[in-house]
Amino acid sequence: MKPAPFDYIRAGSVDESLDALHELGDEARILAGGQSLAAMLNMRLVRPTALIDISGLRELDRAETRDDAIEVGAACTQAALSHRLSREGRHPLLEAALPHVGHYQTRSRGTVCGSIAHADPSAELPLCLMALGGEVLLRSRQKRRRVPAEAFFLGVISTACAPDEMIEAVRFPLPKPAYGYAFDEVSRRHGDFALAAFAAIAGPRTIRMAVGGVADRPVSREWPMLEGAALDDALNAFAWELRGQDDQHATAAYRRGLVRKVGRRVIEEAMRCRG
Amino acid sequence: MPRLKAGQRHEVAFTLNGVAVRGEAEPRMLLTDFLRHVIGVTGTHVGCEHGVCGACTIRLDGVATRGCLLFAVQVAGRDVKTVEGLGGSDGRLSPLQEAFRRNHALQCGFCTAGILMSLDDFLEKNPSPTEPEVREVLSGHLCRCTGYTGIVRAALETAKGNADA
Amino acid sequence: MNEVAAELAREEAYTGRPLKRVEDAALLTGRGRFIDDLPSSAGTLHAAILRSPHAHAELVSIDAAEALKMAGVAAVITRKDVTALTRPFTVGVRQPMQHWCLAVDRVRYVGEPVAVVLARDRYLAEDALDAISVEYRPLPPVIDPERAARADAPLLHPDVGANVVSDRSFAYGDPEAAFAEAPHVVGTTIRYPRNSVTPIECFGMIADWRPDDGTYEITTHFQGPFALHPVMALALKVPGTKVRIRTPPDSGGSYGVKQGVVPYAVLMAVAARVAGRPVKWIEDRLEHLSAASSATNRVTRIEAAVAEDGRVTALRYDQLEDCGAYLKAPEPATLYRMHGTLTGAYQIPNLTVRNRVVLTNKTPTGLNRGFGGPQVYYALERLMHRIADELGLDRLEVIRRNLVPKEAMPYRAAAGSLYDSGDYAATVDLAIGEGRLVGLLARREKARKEGRLYGIGFAAVVEPSVSNMGYITTVLTAEEREKAGPKDGAVASATVALDPLGGVSVAVASTPQGQGHRTVLSQVVADVFGLRPEDVSVTVELDTARDAWSIAAGNYSSRFAAAVAGTAHLAAMRLRDRLAPIAAQRLNVPAEEIVFSGGKVAARSNPENSLSFHRLAGASHWSPGTLGDGVDPALRETAFWSPPELAAPDRGDVINSSAAYGFIFDMCGVEVDRDTGKVSIDRYVTAHDAGRLLNPALADGQVRGAFANAVGAAFYEEFAYGEDGRCLNGTFADYLVPTACEVPEPEILHMACPSPFTPLGAKGIGEGNCMSTPVCLANAVADALGVSDIDLPLSPAQVMALIEPNEPPPPHAAAVEAREPGRALSGEGTATIAATPDEIWRAILDPASLARLLPGCERLEAIDENTYAADVTVRVGPVTGRYTARVRLSELQPPHSLRLDGDGGGTLGTGSGTAWIVLQPADGSTRIEYRWEAEAGGKVAAVGGRMLESAARLLIRQMLQRLEVGAAPAAKRPWWRKHLPLGKGR
Known part of the structure; x- marks a missing residue:
């Protein structure tokens, strides 16, 4: 279980990595924390001609508040973001979700943007980005563009990032006053990919919830304020619309059940947390 | 921009347990293979090569991470610590290693090096953890022999010993 | 025994104390010596194994020419090498089926070895795997044991004529009468799943062939039973003395599983012989999980005849044991290990058993911690709870009433x-x-x-x-057993030796994988000589050419404490009995007066009259001439011990399957x-x-x-x-x-x-x-x-x-696919495309445009009417797989409906699928209704199972998008590529 051959390019700057991407396009992969990519390389599921290592780029190792969002650079690790958030206590949803991302030993090196780029349908960070209506900042040698989460995730491990583009940063909108946030997931073991994961945001007049691990990408829905049976009905409809699948870990029916029950629990938790 | 070509070996120099080491590696060579078979330091073990079992965990610039998800060329110029760097140079066991021995926290010993490196990092940053916190960190490791009881005890005992000292 | 117990109770005894382990210092500091840590000879080649992506297929051809041209590749081992140099493995039942160390005529499970590349390093060896092309002719697989047991099931081994390779019935006591008389019969059916206590260290070995004396030397963490040593020798067609197995000092867990190295040991031995160089193989985790070994899955119907008070008077078992694709020695041992113990902890005099062994297209089974116990007790202990429930009794009380009483022991x-x-x-x-x-x-x-x-x-x-060692022969009839000769006993061996400075060393054939055998043996032997455990050094690595061993050697069936440690004790006692006369002579007292204690040897009545143990122990080295007449030197003792209670099965199939019962x-x-x-x-x-x-x-x-x-x-x-x-x-x-x-x-x-x-x-x-x-x-x-x-x-x-x-139904039934729950990949859907059915029909039937419809199609060539050969690069996100595929269109109803079949293989494994497509005109557009089924095998299926169906849907979506663009007349082909996000994601 060893990777196929590749060239290794240690980028000295973002511009250098974009030049390399421009030249190599689809043949190259960006390597940041490598916590998903390296495993796929070892299994030879991915066989790029070259890896462009951006993990050492200081300019990308940032997490800062900008225009009502936390903007996280492509070299910022999950552990670093978690550490920062728990110090500042400013983002209940991300704070709740981050401890579920992989393990202590993978969060230490795995990056926030890497998780977004990998777009595992069960992953927590894409789910949060979707729930919050965040954005992905893409950059190629020619241009920069902002892609909303809704348009970024295209399917199982597939995104809107073009071959000559890289994720420069992602933007997680800051919590809004009078809104409540909650996260929970059900996995078989601690740290496993979620069988279903939920991020809920309750506002003064709306409920928004994103679900991961059921469809082939995180999916969000927004409802006017609902309660009781109406909320059950809405969740049941949502559960079926996600078209979940059976796999060796759980049936589609089970996942639908989680949407109905745990989804509801998470929504109610978000309602309780409204400031 | 340096581009290390596939199929060729490139010199990789870094600090391993406080000592400068160097060797040659193709870009694709995993750090675990480099440590074990090029440098010849075999205490870091390989259990899955996809980042789940944790046996290969090392500290890179002080941070516990999977050795199997790193390429040797990535650690050039950096500081790597492995299980061989835990005890004293006179062969004395560190307090954590001693606690492992006292608590029968290992049987076959294959997963042990990675667990020691995780706890070495974690206890340094979290001097007085709770049991759930210790278990959470350990959930990044698979051990088939012990049922984890001794490992959890050894970690908590070490933390307590450090606090008392 | 009582004497021993008294001795162990002595105050200074180390046995019985929770001492720290002597093994730990090395393991905690990274100085363990596991198989992959050992030095290998210059020129050692590294092996990588090409494995079957199919669960069941004929092996048509293997072409390794391209692989052999690659730099660093020394050899590729295929079926022609193994048929020339080996024989199929011995099988535990009399059936005409062949299991070779490498697939010969067919592959019968996903992951079965098909070829071995030997190269300068493992990276190069894996590169070369991709260059070997293998042609398979897929056969229908059978996975479910109950289905496999049916007469119409696909056959794994046609010469056997059935997948059930053993079917035996047993009766003990008078079960029929007991069932007939019982007021209650309670039963349950259990489907026990497959699992394995996967060790964290995968398999590994270094094999060499010594042409000068024709010896195969294999260093591997094989854990026994060494009854498999003759199996290896027979497979390699050499006498047992020509197969030298050595074990490394440390093994990273086994739990029975590393019994499974045997076929690989034979395979790598052959590889070393063909290459003329030592060969090292370290299994990786993907190999291990898909193909190393597994416990058996079993279907059990169990029934009890029960009296009104909850007492069980008879049990009836019908066990269908699934051993996977081959009956790998010592199987069907999982089924028979518990045979004598099927009544569990209960005093149940009557028992009837039907045992069938069935083969399916799954990984062959082998030793696993608990070995047969989990399957039996799951059935029996579920049954005990159900008896209580059905009779309205207290569950614990039902257990108690049936327990074997102390007085009966x-x-x-x-x-x-x-x-x-x-x-x-x-x-x-x-x-x-x-x-x-x-x-x-x-x-x-x-x-x-x-x-x-x-x-x-x-x-x-x-x-x-x-x-x-005889329990497995219960699978044979008494007549078959008679022909084969009796098998019984469980010989343990241990050697205790004294060195010239009086040091004590112990060697055993126990091949531990972390159980602390060295620690325990130092405790046990120290007590015999009145020494401290640190005075006794223990080696546990085994060399079949030099050490004492028997077919029972190894670390399995929890035999260490009961058999091996006891045998070490016996060997030490014998050596002590030889030392005593020497000491008696020097201390001038009768030998019975000699005591060993505190590092000294002394006269019981006068402890001052003593000499140091070390001086006494060295005496036979330095001055054998002074030992005196009739006194033998005391240098080394090897003890063999086998429990006399372990007889071969008798004519009535009564078998005491184990020596001790906790x-x-x-x-x-x-x-x-x-x-x-x-x-x-x-x-x-x-x-x-x-x-x-x-x-x-x-x-x-x-x-x-x-x-x-x-x-x-x-x-x-x-x-x-x-x-x-x-x-x-x-x-x-x-x-x-x-x-x-x-x-x-x-x-x-x-x-x-x-x-x-x-x-x-x-x-x-x-x-x-x-x-x-x-x-x-x-x-x-x-x-x-x-x-x-x-x-x-x-x-x-x-x-x-x-x-x-x-569960609550969907709000709009029509919006949801009706699907049976299961593990097959399938789905259905609809799409509306802005083209007429005729336009779409033409796009599909024209090879040039069909090529553009198939995602990643790089070449499409007609090989028959509506049948094409294609090279396809499938992309899902960053995952890329090159497949050589065959595409066929059939059931053509122009321009209304058709069926599309595709199958192919490549570096990521195999895939095949069928789509049924119906085109309905709808206002100048077309509504496409489709239904699909797919199968996948090999790597991508094994590692990406969770995402496989999503990936298949993604590919279908890609096809539909391409169809829209390709069929719609307005579409300008040059630009569609960059406007469709077809798997270009990152």
Whole structure:
């Protein structure tokens, strides 16, 4: 279980990595924390001609508040973001979700943007980005563009990032006053990919919830304020619309059940947390 | 921009347990293979090569991470610590290693090096953890022999010993 | 025995103390010596194995020419090498089926070795795997054992004429009468799943061939039983003396599994011979999980004849054992290991058994911790709970009423096991005592009052240890056994030696993998000589060319404490008996007066009259001439010991399958989450009687380890297969080993009824919880949910389906696919495309445009009418796989409907699929209705199972998008590429 051959390019700057991407396009992969990519390389599921290592780029190792969002650079690790958030206590949803991302030993090196780029349908960070209506900042040698989460995730491990583009940063909108946030997931073991994961945001007049691990990408829905049976009905409809699948870990029916029950629990938790 | 070509070996120099080491590696060579078979330091073990079992965990610039998800060329110029760097140079066991021995926290010993490196990092940053916190960190490791009881005890005992000292 | 016990009770005895381990210093500092740590000779080649992506296929051709041209590649081993240099492995039943170390005519499971590349390093060897082209002709696979047993099932081994390769029936006592007379018959059917205590160190070996004397030398962490040594020699067509097996000092866990290195040892030995150089092979995790070994899955129908008071008067077993694609020696041992013990902890005089062994297209099975016990006790202990429920009796009371009473010991169980000692009732009392049961009942009551799902489970289990080498022959008829010659006993060996400076060393053929054998042996032998454990050095690495061993050697069936440690004790005692006369002469007292204590040898009546042990022990080296007449030198003693109770099966198939029998009583409380079906273990109590404990800390370690393995088996672990035979658990992200967050700490209690049959009174303890814990937990979950049928693993989805079998319907039935739950990949959908059916029909039927419709198609060539050969690069996100494919259009109803078939193979494995497409005109557009089924095999299926269906849907979406663009007349082909996000994601 060893990777196929590749060239290794240690980028000295973002511009250098974009030049390399421009030249190599689809043949190259960006390597940041490598916590998903390296495993796929070892299994030879991915066989790029070259890896462009951006993990050492200081300019990308940032997490800062900008225009009502936390903007996280492509070299910022999950552990670093978690550490920062728990110090500042400013983002209940991300704070709740981050401890579920992989393990202590993978969060230490795995990056926030890497998780977004990998777009595992069960992953927590894409789910949060979707729930919050965040954005992905893409950059190629020619241009920069902002892609909303809704348009970024295209399917199982597939995104809107073009071959000559890289994720420069992602933007997680800051919590809004009078809104409540909650996260929970059900996995078989601690740290496993979620069988279903939920991020809920309750506002003064709306409920928004994103679900991961059921469809082939995180999916969000927004409802006017609902309660009781109406909320059950809405969740049941949502559960079926996600078209979940059976796999060796759980049936589609089970996942639908989680949407109905745990989804509801998470929504109610978000309602309780409204400031 | 340096581009290390596939199929060729490139010199990789870094600090391993406080000592400068160097060797040659193709870009694709995993750090675990480099440590074990090029440098010849075999205490870091390989259990899955996809980042789940944790046996290969090392500290890179002080941070516990999977050795199997790193390429040797990535650690050039950096500081790597492995299980061989835990005890004293006179062969004395560190307090954590001693606690492992006292608590029968290992049987076959294959997963042990990675667990020691995780706890070495974690206890340094979290001097007085709770049991759930210790278990959470350990959930990044698979051990088939012990049922984890001794490992959890050894970690908590070490933390307590450090606090008392 | 009593003398020994008295000696062990001496105040200074080390045996029985929870000493720290001598093994740990090296293992904690990175100085262990595992197989991949050992130095290898210059020029050693590294092996990588090409494995079958198919569950069942004819092996048509193998072309390795391209691989052999690659730099660094020395050789490629294929079937022609193994047919020239080896024979098929010996099989435990008389059937015409062949298992070679490399696939010869067919592949019969995903992951079966097909070729071996030998190269300068493992990276290059894996590169070359991609360059070997293999042509397979797929055959229908059969995965489910009940289906495989049917007459119309696809045959794995056509010469056998059936997939059931053994079918034996047994009767002990008068079961028919007992069933006829019983007021109640209670039964249950169990489908026990496949799992394995996957060690964290995968398989590994270094093999060499010495042409000068024709010896194969193989260094590997083979764990025994060494009964497989002759199997290797026979396969390699050489005498046993020409197969030299050496084990490394350390092995990274085995739990039985590393018995499975045997076929690979033969394969790599052949590889080394062909290449003329040493060969090193280290299995990787994908290989291990898909193809190394597994415990058996088993379908059991069990019934009990029950009296009104809950006493069981007879048991009836019908066991269908699934051993996978080949019956790999020592199978079907899993089925027969428990044969003498099928009545468990209960005094049940009548027993009838039907045992069938069936082969399926799955990984061949082998040793695994608990070996046969989990399957048997899951059935038996579920049955005991159901008996209580159906008769309206207390569950614990039903268990108690049936327990073998202390007075009956030693007790001959119905099928022949001779339970050596035990006080089962007292052990139950120990477990439930001190308010433990009362507390559990109170917790359940409180939880239930609060509307929570809480249940209590029990399990009583007899844990056999030290297997009778003859039990496996119970699979043969008495006549067949007679022809083959009797097999019995379990010979353990140990050597104790003295060096010139008086140091004591011990060598045993116990091949440990972390159990601390060196520690325990130093304790046991130190006590014999009155030394400290640190004065005794122990080596456990084995060399079959030099060390004492027997076919029973190795580390399995929990034989260490009961057999090996006892044999070391016997060897040490013999050496002491030789030292005593020498000491007697020097101290001028009779030999009976000599005592060994505190590092000295002294006269019992006058301890001042002494000499140091070291001086005495060196005497036979330095001055054999002064030992005196009739006094033999004392240098080295090798003892062999086999329990005389282990006879071969008799004509009535009565078999004492093990030498010692421990007892376990487990009790637990669990809570089930109503919303998620997740089970949490609230309390777990496990009370053991393993006779005398030689090192209680290590014994507890064994209990905790087995308990953790059992938690895995109960809730998380399963080798699952698709109906097409694909392996669904190729990584540790999908084969779920419990972590520190999933394994609670059990409360461990001990009784000690020493075995009268083993030298130190010890019994095995390391496997019991693998037998008792899965069913104890399942009993508790069944209690919590109030259900009677429950199978493992108790995944949240499975538990939830028991809590809530029906779910609310979808709001708009039409919007949802009607699908059978299952593991096949399938789906259906509709799409509307802005083109007429005629335009779409033309786009599909024209090869040039068809090529553009297929995602990643790089070449499409007609090979027959509406049949094409294609090179396709499939992309899903960053994952890329090149496939050589065949595409066929059929059932053509222009321009209305057609069927599209595709199948192919490539570096990521195999794939095949069928789509049925219907085109309906709709206002100048076309509504496409489609239904599809797909199968996948090999790597991508094994590691990406969770995402496979999503990936298939993604590819279908890509095709539909291409169809839209390709068929719509307005579309300008040059630009569509960059406007469609077709798998270009990052």
